[in-house]
Amino acid sequence: MENKDIIPITLKKIIDDISQFQGYGEKSAQRFTVNLLKMPRGEAIELIRTMNKMLETVHPCKECGLYTEKEICDICSDDKRNRSVICVVEESFDAFTIEKTQVFNGLYHILGGRLSPLEGITAEDLNIKKLLERIDRLNIKEVILATNPTVEGEATANYIHTLLKKKTVVVSRIAYGIPFGTVLENVDEYTLSKALENKIKL
Amino acid sequence: MENKDIIPITLKKIIDDISQFQGYGEKSAQRFTVNLLKMPRGEAIELIRTMNKMLETVHPCKECGLYTEKEICDICSDDKRNRSVICVVEESFDAFTIEKTQVFNGLYHILGGRLSPLEGITAEDLNIKKLLERIDRLNIKEVILATNPTVEGEATANYIHTLLKKKTVVVSRIAYGIPFGTVLENVDEYTLSKALENKIKL
Structure with missing residues (x-):
């Protein structure tokens, strides 16, 4: 009984690839293939066709890095937005999420990740040079660092903060x-201590 | 500011579809699209091509339901396996996992899910009729119910057990x-009580 290769090769290849996705593992990759195989065939083919189309049409905005189907995204090309404030986020979906709040009316800048020495992601891999260039060119007055409140997101915010000290931006x-x-x-001690430190005068 | 549609439509369609996958939610669907967009383009296209190929070539084995590229899977067509024992599992990957242990040398039967009244999955939706037919036709002597040790997996095992009472199988x-x-x-009480109940004489 040396039957270890009973998994069909296409299945195995897909699982191997998706297992490497950030935030994924072997189990979630397996679940993906099973779900795809169980879908009504027509819908599965349509989903795969849409993936192909996404790869053809969706790319980072030339200006801010936000995923868009246009050369310049709807936000960068919108005259009604406040063009003196930039909100810096890790990924496009962070910007999409902030947009849903309808609280922010400025521009975005997508880093495309966060500093992560463990994964070999350095400042060179992030969309930072372009941020500095935009701050100068667009005469930006304020930069909001909205990277995630994780160790890596913090380190990324700190790093960018240091770079911005030379510039006259808030x-x-x-x-x-x-x-x-x-x-x-139910709130962890660190969050609670930060909430007290940053108390708001009423 | 009524800017809610800044997510590219292909992206949104893919997220909507994958969010419906069992074991997936909106966040994991988002992560999927970001990972696909961040992959080297050639590899992403290749991955999508493999998905298409999987849909064309992989299907349930006509006999046991295991995902295979052949009409009859390698296990069902292997003369060296013990053809009097059937191990009943929920999904193909359960069988693939059991195969890795190299402890089981019989046949499999894939139910294609488990009873789940909440999700509207009834006995009709599972590959049970074929199991009863195989037991008779192959003159099966033993059936091992290896559904997951969850409430739903238990209910499924109990249901099949009841059906098998009329037959002369162990x-x-x-x-x-x-x-x-x-x-x-670190072991939960239920598991520990089961371990004591099912103690093994040494």
């Missing part, structure tokens, strides 16, 4: 505090 | 007990 970081709708006893 | 269930390599204090 730099701010999204606030840490208690998430709306939670009870105090 | 029915067994995979053992519950302490996972190898764990410490007792």
Whole structure:
């Protein structure tokens, strides 16, 4: 019984590839293939066709890096936005999420990741040079660092903050505090201490 | 500012579809698209091509339901396997996992899911009729019910067990007990009580 290759090769190849995705593992890759195989065939073919189309049409905005189907995204080309503020985020979906709040009306800048020495992601791999160039060219007055509140997101924000010290821009970081709708006893100590440090005068 | 549609439509369509996958949500669907867009283009196109090929070539084995590229899978067509024992699992990957242990040398039967009233999955949706037919035709002596040790997997095993009472087969269930390599204090009470109930004489 040396039957280890009973998994069809196409299945194995897809699982191997998707297992390498950030935030994925072998189990979620397996689930992906099973779900695709179980879908009504026509819908599965359509989904794959849409993936192909996405690769052809979607790319980072030439200006800010946001995923778009145009050369310049809808935000960068919108005259009604405040063109003196840039919100710096790790990925396009962070910007999409912020847009849903309808609270921010400035421009975005997508880094395309965060500093991660463990994964070999350095400042060179991020869309930082372009940020500095945009700040000068667009005469930006304020930069909001909205990288994730994780160790890596923090390090990335700190790194960019240091670079910006030479420039005459106001730099701010999204606030840490208690998430709306939670009870105090469920909030971790670090978040609670930050919420107290950053208390707001009423 | 009514800018809610800044997500490219192909991206949105893919996320909507993958969000519906079992075991997936919006976040993992988003991660999928970002990973695909960030892959070297040639590799991404190749991955999508492999998905297409998988849909064309991989299908359930006509006999046992295991995902295979052949009409009859390698296990069902292997004369060296014990053709009097059937191991019943929920999905193909459960069988692939069991194969890795090299402990089982019988046949498999893939149900293609488990009973789940909440998701509207009834006995009709599972590959059960064929199991009963195979037991008679192949003159099966033993059926091992290896559905997952979850509420739904249990219900599925119980259901099949009831159906098999009319037949002259030995029915067994995979053992519950302490996972190898764990410490007792980390084992939940239910598993520990099952491990004591099912103690093995040395």
